[in-house]
Amino acid sequence: MTLAHDLPDAATAVPAVDEDPAACRFRVHRSTMTSDRIYRRELERIFAHSWxxxxxxxxxxxxxxxxxxxxxxxxxxxxxxxxxxxxxxxxxxxxxxxxxxxxxxxxxxxxxxxxxxxxxxxxxxxxxxxxxxxxxxxxxxxxxxxxxxxxxxxxxxxxxxxxxxxxIVDLETYLAGAREYLDLVIDAADGEMEIIKGTNQYCINANWKLLVENSIDGYHAVSTHDTYFKYLLSLGTDLSTGVSGSATDLGNGHAVIEYQAPWGRPVAKWEPLFGEQAKKEIERLRQQLIARHGEERGRRIADTNRNLLIYPNLVVNDIMAVTVRTFMPLAPDRMDITAWEMAPRDELPQLRQRRLDSFLTFLGPGGFATPDDIEALESCQQGFSSGGVQWNDISRGMGRASQANDEKQMRAFWRRWQEQVGATVEEDER
Known part of the structure; x- marks a missing residue:
């Protein structure tokens, strides 16, 4: 719900996405998350005109x-x-x-x-x-x-x-810099990747753009997913190194956070939670990637986590499992989500099982992370109805080189969203 008295006078109206680089300020009007008119415009201008x-x-x-x-x-x-x-x-x-x-x-x-x-x-x-x-x-x-x-x-x-x-422009032009990151996912298995049968399907009572932000947000991990980190510690995982990485605007609204994380990746980096049985096979795969792609790119594929957004509504999480997720708005405050697990063809059964376990225990709707995220997003949607605060702030990192827990990647999405939707605050008042 957008309250009329919360909106600025028409004479001082600004775009719903308001950026002031000199002041290191980037803000998004909350009507973008609640307006039925904006929701209908998204269907007409984004989903009807994107890949x-x-x-x-x-x-x-x-x-x-x-x-x-x-x-x-x-x-x-x-x-x-x-x-x-x-x-x-x-x-x-x-x-x-x-x-x-x-x-x-x-x-x-x-x-x-x-x-x-x-x-x-x-x-x-x-x-x-x-x-x-x-x-x-x-x-x-x-x-x-x-x-x-x-x-x-x-x-x-x-x-x-x-x-x-x-x-619309051809697909490769549209994908822009996102192509490089899809290549990193696919090259982990020398191009032989497949979608495993079965899906996670669920709904969230929140605006779809909140999940866009959440999917490429490194800032919330420690505070929101505290239970998961305690679980990792109980398995002997060393969390002392923390998470470090960067955020990148890939063009056309696409963005990525790429980071080193202490929980490892079952593609080619072993950690205690993957079990001793998988240790030799994971190291063999790691060395194979380095031999095939060279030291720098091989280690990047093997050791680096990626949360990739392909505008407007595809997220590829290349982390402890490779998850392909889409989401579609049903209303300003409700969305459908579908997620699939991707894996190399013909991998060893114990590695496949490790992936599926990670897909369910962390990323599934009943896992460690997704229920936390659903609670956070629905809480935001509930908070919007309170009024009193007009804008969401997405300025983190504007005063420094980007880090994985900054918001540069979200600003990339919102600039493209504003370009297509063209929302202004005074329009929403009508």
């Missing part, structure tokens, strides 16, 4: 494999064509009368038949079956009534994106 993550090619490895999911709030499904071998992303709606065509979340199918009137389509999207076709007359051209592809579909190293904007 959005659909899934990973490993999820549709074989001809006819498919997954369905909402993307940008719209039902779509991704399928590998049986004849072409290409990955398609179709609008999940029958071209006859509109019913959903793909009705299961995942599987393998030669055809997709609309249950309403039994119009049938193949995995390439072609209309191949119409009951009583003769009723339409000999001159009707059914070739134009195949499934409709999303306007743009492209893949970067197995990550499949779609856009509803036919005129």
């Amino acid at each position: 959005l993550y659909v899934g990973h090619e490993s999820e549709v490895r074989n001809p006819g494999d498919y997954v369905r999911r909402p993307v940008g709030g719209r039902p779509v499904f991704m399928v590998r064509g049986a004849k072409s071998g290409q990955v398609h992303v179709f609008h999940n709606t029958c071209t006859h009368r509109g019913a959903v065509v793909c009705r299961k979340d995942a599987g393998n199918a030669k055809v997709f038949s609309c249950f309403y009137h039994a119009w049938t389509f193949d995995s390439e999207g072609r209309l191949i079956g119409v009951p009583d076709r003769e009723a339409y007359g000999a001159g009707r051209d059914f070739s134009t009534l195949g499934l409709k592809s999303v306007a743009r579909v492209a893949s970067y190293r197995g990550f499949v994106f779609a856009s509803f904007d036919a005129d």
Whole structure:
């Protein structure tokens, strides 16, 4: 709720994202988190005009494999064509009368038949079956009534994106500096990464942009996740070195924090919590990465943690597990979240188990971290309704070289958000 008396006079109105470099001040008006008008504008100006993550090619490895999911709030499904071998992303709606065509979340199918009137389509999207076709007359051209592809579909190293904007820049241009960090994730397994079946799915009663901030926020870790750090200490993990790293603006709203952390990474850095059984294999993988990519890049892949935001709503956490997470607003104060675990193909069972355990015990909705984060974000949303305070401050680090616990990465997101949404405070008062 935005209170009219909390807003400045129209004569002194400012953008909802207000930056003053000379004063080392960056602030965001809280109406961005509560306004229904701004929420609708986000759907129109951000989610309809960005590249959005659909899934990973490993999820549709074989001809006819498919997954369905909402993307940008719209039902779509991704399928590998049986004849072409290409990955398609179709609008999940029958071209006859509109019913959903793909009705299961995942599987393998030669055809997709609309249950309403039994119009049938193949995995390439072609209309191949119409009951009583003769009723339409000999001159009707059914070739134009195949499934409709999303306007743009492209893949970067197995990550499949779609856009509803036919005129958007190509995917690699859009990804800008984020490409380097996706490369670091994929090169950890020499390009052979896969999404493990199964998802974490949950809702948060908070604005989606709060999760954007939280996902790339190193500042909250020690205070919010105290229980997890006590758990690590109980396992013998040395936390005396703390967390050190940097934040980077990657362009186009993308950003990353990259840091050294004492809890290790099961890709190639061993810590006590990974168990003695995995020690030799993890060290072998570490040396393999250094041999393959050179000392500097190999150690960077093996030893460095990354929380990567690909604007607007894809987060890749390359930490104690590689988690791919998307989130979609349902209202100004509610969002859906889906997360998948990514891992190298054909890795040893004990390492795969270690990843899955980390995926659940830290990053899962019932784990150490995610419930803490949900409580924090919902608490923020509740606090916004109190009024009295107009602005959130996101200025940390403006007076020094960026660190992983600063907010440079969040400012990168908010600048792009303001560029697309164009929100001003006096507009929200109306």
